[in-house]
Amino acid sequence: MLHDINVQIGAELRKLREARHMTQEEFAQDCEISRAYYGRLERGEHSITIELCKKITEAQGIHISDLFINLP
Template sequence: MHQLAKALGQKIRIQRKAKGFSQDALALSCGLDRSYMGRIERGEVSITVEKLYRIASVLECEPHFLLPESLSLHELASDLAASN
């Protein structure tokens, strides 16, 4: 799922910058640690649905807007195999 987390993080970063938030400001507004927000944007962690909704709310967008385009089953299977 690393590819999925990475793609999600990239979309969050793009939307954050489009809305004019610094990483610190977004993290503070979401009630998250700045270093954790950095890890989210780099795709180093998988976030809960609750955090996705919280981030989307602060960024004034629908949560599905932050989700990456669907990955193929082959890409997901390869990613899962690599993480095990």
């Protein structure tokens, strides 16, 4: 079950990144995290923390709830 939510959040991160026409490298750099770690988040291999959600959404200029709005 936990893996499913990680995959779903990863998909939302990917949508966000692709909507901005950014590579994983560019997106990760913009959010001040490593590209390798970001890639694992996007693939759902790691659980994202609320702190990291906040960091990503602040860097991208969106509200934190936007990451979760399309999740079941």
